[in-house]
Amino acid sequence: MVFNEKITNPAELRHVQGRIELYWIYTSGEAGDVFFKKLRDEGKFTASKCRKCGHVFFPPRIYCEFDFSETEYMEISGEGCVLAFSVISYDSDGNRLEKPEIYALIGMDGTDGKIIHLLGEIEPENIETGMKVVPVLKPKDQREGKITDILYFKPVS
Amino acid sequence: MVRVAVVGAGYSGFNANSPDLSWKEITYEAAVRAYEDAGINPRRDIDAVVTCAEDFWEGFAIFDEFCPDQLGGVLKPTFTVTADFLFGLANGVMLIKSGLAEIAVVEAHSKASDILTFGNVVKFAYDPVWLRPVGRGHPFYLAALEKSYYSNLRGYCDYTYAEVVAKNRKNGRLNPDAPYSADLTADDVLSSEPLFYPLRKLEIAERSDGAVVFVLAKGDIARELNPEPVWIDGVGWNSETSNYDTMSFTAVYAMKAAEMAYDMAGIENPAKEIDVAEVDDRFAYKEVQHIEALKLAKAGEVDELLESGYFGRKGEIPVNVSGGSLSVGNLLEATGAQKALEIVLQLRGEAGRRQVDAEIGVAQVWRYLPTATGAVAVFSR
Numbered sequence: 001m002v003f004n005e006k007i008t009n010p011a012e013l014r015h016v017q018g019r020i021e022l023y024w025i026y027t028s029g030e031a032g033d034v035f036f037k038k039l040r041d042e043g044k045f046t047a048s049k050c051r052k053c054g055h056v057f058f059p060p061r062i063y064c065e066f067d068f069s070e071t072e073y074m075e076i077s078g079e080g081c082v083l084a085f086s087v088i089s090y091d092s093d094g095n096r097l098e099k100p101e102i103y104a105l106i107g108m109d110g111t112d113g114k115i116i117h118l119l120g121e122i123e124p125e126n127i128e129t130g131m132k133v134v135p136v137l138k139p140k141d142q143r144e145g146k147i148t149d150i151l152y153f154k155p156v157s
Numbered sequence: 158m159v160r161v162a163v164v165g166a167g168y169s170g171f172n173a174n175s176p177d178l179s180w181k182e183i184t185y186e187a188a189v190r191a192y193e194d195a196g197i198n199p200r201r202d203i204d205a206v207v208t209c210a211e212d213f214w215e216g217f218a219i220f221d222e223f224c225p226d227q228l229g230g231v232l233k234p235t236f237t238v239t240a241d242f243l244f245g246l247a248n249g250v251m252l253i254k255s256g257l258a259e260i261a262v263v264e265a266h267s268k269a270s271d272i273l274t275f276g277n278v279v280k281f282a283y284d285p286v287w288l289r290p291v292g293r294g295h296p297f298y299l300a301a302l303e304k305s306y307y308s309n310l311r312g313y314c315d316y317t318y319a320e321v322v323a324k325n326r327k328n329g330r331l332n333p334d335a336p337y338s339a340d341l342t343a344d345d346v347l348s349s350e351p352l353f354y355p356l357r358k359l360e361i362a363e364r365s366d367g368a369v370v371f372v373l374a375k376g377d378i379a380r381e382l383n384p385e386p387v388w389i390d391g392v393g394w395n396s397e398t399s400n401y402d403t404m405s406f407t408a409v410y411a412m413k414a415a416e417m418a419y420d421m422a423g424i425e426n427p428a429k430e431i432d433v434a435e436v437d438d439r440f441a442y443k444e445v446q447h448i449e450a451l452k453l454a455k456a457g458e459v460d461e462l463l464e465s466g467y468f469g470r471k472g473e474i475p476v477n478v479s480g481g482s483l484s485v486g487n488l489l490e491a492t493g494a495q496k497a498l499e500i501v502l503q504l505r506g507e508a509g510r511r512q513v514d515a516e517i518g519v520a521q522v523w524r525y526l527p528t529a530t531g532a533v534a535v536f537s538r
């Protein structure tokens with residue numbers, strides 16, 4: 001039947017529309033807790049260093065993925081340099097954004113790690129890879145201990 | 158040593174949409190064709206079924222419960238691999254090599270046109286604490302960042318990726334099942350707007366629907382079913398890490414997967430021994446990364462080879478002669494299935510007007526954004 005009696009009138013075709021509405025809490029974990037509390041309360045950045053190989057992880061985590069040993073926390077400046085950037089004109093639903101967003105892969109100073117976050121206070125045509133950037137945080141009373149406490153990174157003026 | 162062969166291949170599609178059939182019916186079509194191709198009765202002959210899917214692409218949970226019937230696999234050992242078809246193929250090979258099955262079926266499909274919120278499903282795979290809440294931009298930003306980082310590292314310019322797009326979209330013109338094939342030039346690509354700078358829309362594979370079913374058999378049985386089956390000589394898979402700060406952004410996952418598959422297949426010099434390759438090109442730069450990772454060219458030398466036609470349909474090593482995902486479309490977890498299918502058709506001499514001369518072929522797939530995971534399979538005739 002499938003091969004010789006197909007529906008040829010698209011107006012007859014049926015479907016049902018559905019959606020999934022689901023909610024979670026996502027725990028930040030021990031390393032995330034250390035990072036986000038320090039960011040919220042003191043505006044400071046935390047990385048973690050492997051006790052065995054010395055790799056400095058950012059984002060911080062409690063174990064080293066290279067040799068599976070434990071890490072220790074260390075404070076870093078939160079500054080870094082742009083390793084790559086992209087200028088995005090559409091949101092996740094495919095709608096044009098009023099103003100394009102600039103995402104950047106940023107190498108974090110004093111670490112072997114990176115962050116992916118937004119760039120601000122700069123136009124796309126003025127961005128260069130290797131450019132030094134610093135984080136801009138929400139005012140302290142508005143910080144919630146989330147990655148969005150960092151508004152964006154901006155070039156060093 | 159037990160050898161494993163592909164004794165049947167069937168597919169349905171590939172189309173930009175398919176509102177007349179449910180995903181199960183598309184799969185059923187592909188399965189009927191595969192069993193006819195293999196000359197077997199699935200209710201009698203198959204020992205195990207492997208399906209490949211990801212719940213979020215399907216829109217419902219516990220996908221594996223939905224799959225025995227349309228494959229003739231009711232009351233048989235069945236499991237789902239939450240990954241691309243090539244990972245399922247590796248599992249099928251293991252089932253047969255271990256002696257748990259003599260005939261095994263591997264399936265993957267895409268009903269991508271059913272997904273109304275594709276960007277959000279992709280974003281749902283991003284780290285919910287560190288990455289997903291950052292900005293409102295389309296998750297293609299991660300591919301754009303990787304393209305930018307990788308290009309700087311290698312010194313490739315946009316013209317190279319535009320050539321990949323032009324090559325693959327043109328190759329697709331000879332493939333009747335390539336809905337996005339087009340007669341494009343590299344200049345057409347370069348003059349299109351970079352909506353996800355530095356990625357242009359034309360560098361991104363659009364979505365498509367379809368299903369692929371393979372019937373695998375143990376060597377002696379394979380020869381009984383088909384005197385000239387296509388052999389699976391090697392399979393490999395690899396994951397780098399889930400962390401963007403330690404990912405290579407140079408497709409090391411594909412290199413490691415290829416090394417595993419080549420080692421199993423006894424391939425020592427891939428650039429000399431591989432006759433045809435289908436690689437993941439769901440973003441044009443990914444094809445370039447994957448050509449390097451499969452060791453079909455040295456790192457940093459793909460641009461010149463591409464320009465010389467080395468990877469063209471009539472070149473030394475045709476890459477994505479099917480038109481690739483850029484022409485056929487992004488088939489989600491069936492992406493590697495379309496690539497393996499093309500290699501099987503090429504090795505059987507059943508590739509029609511796009512037929513190339515090949516004895517050994519390789520299929521490779523990446524697990525899409527935001528992963529650094531992939532699989533490789535080597536086939537021969």
Ligand SMILES: [Zn+2]
Nearest residue numbers: 050053064067
């Ligand atoms: Zn370590």
